[in-house]
Amino acid sequence: MNSIVTYRYDKKVINNIKGWQYGNNWPIVYIYYNDKKAYVGETLDAVRRTEQHIKEPEFDDFKYICLISNKTFNKSVVLDLESFLIKYMGADGKRKLINGNAGVVDHNYFYKEAYEDDFKAIWQYLLDTGVVQNSLFDIENSELFKYSPYKTLNKEQFDAVHQILNDLSDINNATSQSIIQVSGGAGTGKTILAVYLVKLLTDIKNKKDAWKYIDDPEEAEYVKWLSQKLGSINNIGFVVPMKQLRTTMKKIFKTIDGLSEKMIYAPEEVTDKYFDLLVVDEAHRLYKRNCLTSADLYITFDEINRKMMAEHFTGTENDLTELDWIIRSSRMQVLFYDEKQAIRSTDIGRTRYEKICKNHIYKYIELFSQMRCKGGNGYYEYIRDVLFKPNMNITKYKKIEDYDLKVVDSMQQLETMLSEKNSEYDLCKLLAGPAWSKNEPIIVDSRQYHWVDKKDDDSCIYSIHKIQGFDLNYAGVIFGNEVFYDDKKQSIEIENSHVKDVRTKRDGELEMRNYILNIYLTLMTRGIKGTYIYAVDEKLRKYLKLFLNQQNGD
Known part of the structure; x- marks a missing residue:
């Protein structure tokens, strides 16, 4: 049975805590x-x-202190x-929340699952008493939760943070080798790690002595050492190439203690x-001067390159x-990077990316663990x-396991299944590739839809540009008529004339x-709990069913 008490934070607080059974x-x-603010901590002696x-x-x-314990609690709990x-x-x-985020890591311990109901009951108490305002369900579906710097890291991510910080301490004020590259496929937690890193380094810059409140002596000493080694990193920027995600990040940074929306930059800014230090999310979406989306972008590119290149400026895609x-x-x-998420000729591309980085790379770090999709690594x-x-053949x-994956036979079936999941979980969306232009109606199986830019309703579809970098509970992915299965080549191919x-x-x-195919790979890794698929091409639909639908006997 949980014991939760709240005392006014005044002269009597010590005596009150001494009188509590777990004080x-x-x-x-x-x-x-x-x-206006709160701070969460743990201790072995209140x-x-x-x-x-x-x-x-x-x-x-602070005006109040809330204390939580249980006769079964131990240090791990x-x-x-x-x-x-x-x-x-x-x-x-x-x-x-004014906490630092040093040491916020996932903890495994004996009988951990048994405490999940206790934690939910504690949250409900905090909700009932007005300490918090949202249910766990609502929070889990919020953008702030998905990209919060307070997200618990798994061991791989935590080790990566330690490696990055050690490497930064090595190259701080040192050599021309200035780049640390963190690579990982879609869903490996690159954006979460990037936000976590910016928050931690900003707290160190602001001299928040988080190490004072870490009970693990080894971890506390490490954070203290970091504060001394990295304190000179003062001007930190977070570069987000994609406009939609950049807008979201500005909203999130505005709500986090120590962070500011002014820390978020477009590449040209x-x-x-x-x-x-510049931390760059989605570095695979950085542009070269090629196939840019507007005349204004060409003007911006050329203005910056004239300034940087002087007499070497050419006004071509060979410029910076x-x-x-x-x-x-x-x-x-x-740089947080995934070559499989480059999706346009505007993106720099792996060969040129590697050529630019070659003389500057200090360390490569790779992430493997799948953090988004329940289907696992x-x-x-x-x-x-x-x-x-x-x-590919049936062998x-x-x-x-543990992932709801299915290829369906019609758009009506896809809509129905996704609608049912949306009623249960929320954040379930239709997604599609580049078979339709920005301004034309999307017609599939005689059913009409539109891009989300026009109107966000039950008939809207999200493109890669609106969904890349974001999470859904379920994704409904539509393979358009620009993608087909070629029997002779025995592979998925592209019909050029249908690519808009x-x-x-x-x-x-x-x-x-x-x-x-990078676009569809990215779309099929947006869903946390599951992905439903419909392919316009019948042969492609049959091929995908062979490998993605559960086989008899499973």
């Missing part, structure tokens, strides 16, 4: 709060920790509960300043790219093989195929 020498979690906080000026403004509350309160929005601008505008760069690789590899079939996005065609047939 001395017992693992507890606590929440300091007032009308009295001792409160006496420590009383001496800290940053705690003077309170670490997990602390991470749980930080993660959800950070995205709840009622009070700004960094050229007027010089940064200690957005990646070049980033390197020239900062001492150090952390094997799902992404399997879907990639099904889409890209020729001569290559793989059952995807000219920016996928510029680099030739082979690159066009790669771009478009």
Whole structure:
């Protein structure tokens, strides 16, 4: 049975805590709060920790302290509960959380699953008493939760953060090797890691002594050491190439203690300043001067390149790219990259990307664990093989556990299934590739739809440009008539005449195929719980069913 008590944070607070059954020498979690802000912590001794906080000026403004424990709690449980509350309160929005995010990591321990109901009951108590304002369901479907710097990291991500910080300490004020590249497929948590890193480095810059409140001596010493080594990294920028995701990130940064929407930049915006560090999300979507989407972009490109290149300026695609601008505008760069998510001729492309980075790379870090799709690590690789590899046969079939994956026979069936899931989970959307232009109606199976740009309703469809970088609970993916299955080649091929996005065609047939299949690979990794698929081409539908629908006997 959970014991939860709340005391006014005044002169009587120490005596009140001493009178509580878990006040001395017992693992507890606590929440300091007032009308505007909150702080979550854990300790093995509530009295001792409160006496420590009383001496800290940053705690003077709090009005209340809420203490939570249970006779079955141990150190592992309170670490997990602390991470749980930080993660959800950070995205709840009622009070700004002032915690740092050092050490917010997923904890495994004996009988962990048994405490899930306790944690939910604790959240319900906080909801009923007005400490928080949103249900767990609503928070989990919010953008702030999905990209919160307080998300708990898995071991691979946590190790990657440590590696990045160690590497930054090595190259800070050092050599011309300034790039740390973090690679990973769709759903491996690159954006979450990028946001986490920016928050942690900003807290270090702002001299938030988070290490004082980490009970693990080894971790506390490590964070203290980092604060000393990385404190000179003052001017930090977060570059987000895609407009839709950049808008979302600005909203999120505005709500996070220590962060600001002014830290978010489009690639062209960094050229007027010089940064200690630029963290770049979705670096595979950085542009070269080729097939740009508007005349204004060409003007911007040429203005920046005239300034940077002087007499070497040519006004062609051989001029500097957005990646070049980033390197020239900062001492150090952390690039989050996935070559399989380059989708247009405007994107720099792997060969040129690697050529630009070659003389600047200090360290490569790779992420493998699938963090989005419940299908796990094997799902992404399997879907990639099904889409890209020729001569696939039934012997290559793989059952995807714990993931709702199905190819359907009609748009009506796809709509019905997705609508049912949306009623249950919310955030279930139709997605499609480049078989329709921006301004034409989308007609599939005699049913008419429109891009989400026109109107967000039950008939809207999201393009790759609106959904890349975002998560859904379920995705309904429509393979348009630009994609078909070729019996002779025994592979998925592209019908050039049906591709309406000219920016996928510029680099030739082979690159066009790669771009478009990259689009569908990305669309098929948006759904956390499941993906439903409809293909206009009947042969493609039959092929996908063979590998994606559950086989008899499974």
